[in-house]
Amino acid sequence: MKKIGVLRFLGTNCDRDVWQAVEDVGLKPEWLWYEDQFQVADYSAYVVPGGFSYGDYLRCGALAAKAPVMKSLGEAAAKGYPVLGICNGFQILCETKLLPGALVRNEKRKFVDRWVSLNPQTQTKWNAKARAVIKLPVAHGEGRYYAETEELKALWDQEQVWMTYVENPNGALEDIAGVCNKQKNVCGLMPHPERAMADWMGGADGRVIMESLLG
């Protein structure tokens, strides 16, 4: 069975949810500890879960980006393995430069915790099936996507804007909720697909993302 590597840093707190979501689609998760490196061929995809790695010290994701596990993840990304960063995981991927841009404090300075509707803008390794709108929960204080004007233009031109908010909850530039790299194997998303895996959770649209791992 395909194994999915789930990264864990001190302060990661969505790791169990991601583990469960991976199991829910019939795949086998395995922890990847931040102090360790790994053989990239041992896994078929990787998830960097949300939380508060290193207590958000210095800048969200900045210290986690320098952890040994990220060296191996960089190799996996370069070899085309699917990599998904969720929330703090997205911030870590930006700080590692595996994804463009940065995530800064929400425009209205408030933590936002609610369901949002998203428009997928492009097909990636993490949403192989086309959907017009998906509904997922957000929960973050620093999720406002930021990139310089020319970079934003380049993201649209190169189809690297992955998802946009229907109603912008945090002041993200151009309503951006998620981006991907040029090769479309590395994706980052502020909303949490692992918290939307069944109707009793309030919605099951997160399955669209997780089931893409089934190939």
Add this chain to the structure above:
Amino acid sequence: MKIGVKILPKNEVLDTQGRAVEGTLRAHKREVSQCRVGKYVQLEIGENDESKALAKAKEITEFVLYNPLIETYELEVVKQ
């Protein structure tokens, strides 16, 4: 030698902390045209030569302390 690293959000990046402080100052009749909030990092570098210490601090700052996309920085020698 001690080197101080002053880090500020870039002007084009919305500084929500600065805006919050500005609002409080205004509410208490302390008018300023702008207030920006950053951070200060002090590095104790085992180096007596000022230019060498500054070069090390620059390398460290650019390695992790600041994000060039959203911040600017300045170095200063901290007098003992």
